[in-house]
Amino acid sequence: MMYSEKVMDHFTNPRNVGEIEDASGIGEVGNAKCGDIMKIFLKIEDGIITDAKFNTFGCGAAIATSSMATELIKGKPIEEALKLSNKAVVEALDGLPPVKLHCSVLAEEGVKMALQDYYNKRGEEMPEEYRPRCDGDCSGCGV
Amino acid sequence: MMYSEKVMDHFTNPRNVGEIEDASGIGEVGNAKCGDIMKIFLKIEDGIITDAKFNTFGCGAAIATSSMATELIKGKPIEEALKLSNKAVVEALDGLPPVKLHCSVLAEEGVKMALQDYYNKRGEEMPEEYRPRCDGDCSGCGV
Amino acid sequence: MNVYADNAATTRVSEAALEAMLPCFVENYGNPSSPHHIGQKAAQILLAARQTMAEHLGAEASEILFTSGGSEADNQAIITAAVIGARKGKKHIISTKIEHHAVLHALNKLEKEGYEITLLDVYEDGIVRLSDLEAAIRPDTALVTIMYANNEIGTIQPIKEIGALCREKGVIFHTDAVQAAGHLPINVKEQNIDMLSLSAHKFHGPKGAGVFFCRKGIPITSIIEGGAQERGKRAGTENLPAIVGMAAAFKAACEQMPDAAARVQAMRDKLIDGILQLPEVILNGDREKRLPGNVNVSVKGIEGESLLLMLDQAGICASSGSACTSGSLDPSHVLLAIGLTHEVAHGSLRLSLSEYNNDAEIDYILSTLPPIVERLRSMSPVWKKMKEGK
């Protein structure tokens, strides 16, 4: 298991650590049982993600993917954030060891959970195809 | 498998190598199948073993025990030669590795065969208890 | 500062061991089975190493089988006992929940072949109860295999008493002494041990050599068939350099044990006391009955791997029972066995010391750890929930 320099950079100096007091949407995925919990906070104004922050309990990859996922969506319109894939996170980090791929899935799901929360709060329907699939039970996820 | 200095000495400078033209008794034991053949020649005068020689095809221990066995009986009365035991040969050589003990048995049997031949030639009975037991089939010997 | 505090994983080879090994590569490189002088020199060296190991284990040279390491020795011991048991219709084996995988996986394999396995509880302190063992032994018990000292939490089992009980009941007793050897006194006779495994690289010997001690009279089953090496019980040209290095390291470790253990234990205690100053940190495993060099704590609210990575960036090499370091989802079976929740188990940190560590290093760890813990907790949703819960 060797992390890329990018992963180590995002682990060592994680971007966007923290909480957003008046968040437009909050998503929490993972569970302590399997060792990774991510909490994503989004501030959304006029369909644009103006701020994104995270809190993560987890391994190096979990922290790095949280950091990278929030970076990738910050300043982007919702439509783009909806399309964030774990693959994009992995690529932006110059790869992850195979056993750590589930962390990138968690990051994708965390962002989707936060967006779901945003839609819910506004009483809107989240587009079907982008809805989070994470049920909080990591062993069911298969990655 | 390590030989004692005594064994190496008797292997390197074996005593009594050769044949005796007009031997009083000749004994041959072992077989080429199992890798050791000893031929013992005795010259016996007035009940005394005045000369003893050997020819041996075999390992270092086979040569050393042949050498030592002939040394041990040379100049001795028949009665003593009859009592030569493989244990005495082993002791005189400061021991043998366990897998080589059969060589000492072969030497004892070789001497007995030669004495048997001597008795036979003279039409005498060899004392029952000292008769050779070697049947030439090494695998039957058990040592 | 660089601090190697992962000596339970593996150790640096000592100068003495390396010096003993070097001539075996280019000078005494013979095959101990060869009858010529270079081979016989190797055979002599091999015998001397065997005698050294035997002497410091309270065993006889003929009872020492050299293996490639601890895992092989564990496997061979278990298979040996299983084969003996099967011949008598005994197919029950007792072990504990905190054994090394070399034992547990070998037992799993036997379970698939129809053996019944009982794994004893070790309670919160990580120690087996003799009464539990006594209750578990049955007429068809073929083997009791209980480790001397645990590799994660360092807890030491009452080996002598376990051995006595097994002897009384006529059951073969094997102990995985991989973590104990060189660190705790061993005398197979006095401790009633029938079979024992050890591995050189855990006491500043080289990787690639181990010992399977098997009391004479117990017929050994080979797991590697072939040549007549090791009395026909372990085929393969002997790894002479590693064996020689092992003997040198073991001799030194045993001779220096009283002093070294006291020194290491003092460092350990200072480290434990220091770390326990941090809030919400617990010590895993009994505080007294533990290896002189073992520290294992759970730092609540954070995950082990990220803690390790940050320590590593500060030059400190440590280990964790976190799932993330093993690539599986579940944290260490040992930590779960002593009753930790998954969440707490994930936050475990093992610092394993040896006589190569020093006080300055302990101070460095103690000054480096708190800010890292604080930083990770500050970004941990689990920690926040814990604090709010109060």
Add this chain to the structure above:
Amino acid sequence: MNVYADNAATTRVSEAALEAMLPCFVENYGNPSSPHHIGQKAAQILLAARQTMAEHLGAEASEILFTSGGSEADNQAIITAAVIGARKGKKHIISTKIEHHAVLHALNKLEKEGYEITLLDVYEDGIVRLSDLEAAIRPDTALVTIMYANNEIGTIQPIKEIGALCREKGVIFHTDAVQAAGHLPINVKEQNIDMLSLSAHKFHGPKGAGVFFCRKGIPITSIIEGGAQERGKRAGTENLPAIVGMAAAFKAACEQMPDAAARVQAMRDKLIDGILQLPEVILNGDREKRLPGNVNVSVKGIEGESLLLMLDQAGICASSGSACTSGSLDPSHVLLAIGLTHEVAHGSLRLSLSEYNNDAEIDYILSTLPPIVERLRSMSPVWKKMKEGK
């Protein structure tokens, strides 16, 4: 003069191998499973060694399993194929009469478990016939295991053709390449090899490391259970120094092979020609299809061990198929398989050369041997009978 001519038993470790190993004892001593920098440095070194071995075998890194040596690799290959076969109801294995004991004894064990073993003849020249193999392969054949080159008589089997035949018939093909590796070209893909064993100490690498190559797609059975090392197929902390030394030695051996083989072969031929000048001496094994460094002759009328001892006293280290060097009553199964009588087999002498030998040594052997032979024959009753018989 001291001459080491027993390179088939084991070799001196090369400077290059030793140099590669040394940093792994005291600097890069980490456990490749540890996530910290010392462990990860070890993991990198391990991966590089794996890639080196793969590259020079024409394999992929993921197909290389590190073992403790050739015997372990042979055992694991055979068990792996046996388990696969058993699942499909195939319990027939084909091998030859001249395999190493690591193969033959592993097969014996399977025979006791209900497998059927066919050992192919190798005729007087020590070479398997493809037609015999073809005739022996049955629908229930699970494995063909045939050594690349023999350790006693040096004969080389037609591996590529055997592999092609096995592939055509859908049978797994394993080759014990312990004597071939580093001395003969190997390319597992081109030679249709499914599984291969090698051992570092036969090509100036260290003792304690070997490779079990297993083509991807073939599910491997572990013989040592435990940690997840080697993709879970071979537990135990990796013997990093030995593995690194093996890779360095193998790389050097493969790169220098064309030159070295020619040089060694020239010495071999000179030695064979010289020895065959002696009366009643025969060469064992095919003269052409033999390892560049192998000389094996039978000196009629004398016994091998005493010959060896006298050569040893003159400083020459050699080997023999004599029973006496092995401690059993029967001489080498290999020499009997090529049709020698017990008597002649007992008088066998193996001189195995490597690139570390030189012409002066060959001359020395050639001048030392005749008087020793004469001396032993002069006291041999067998020799006398032979002479009289003529």
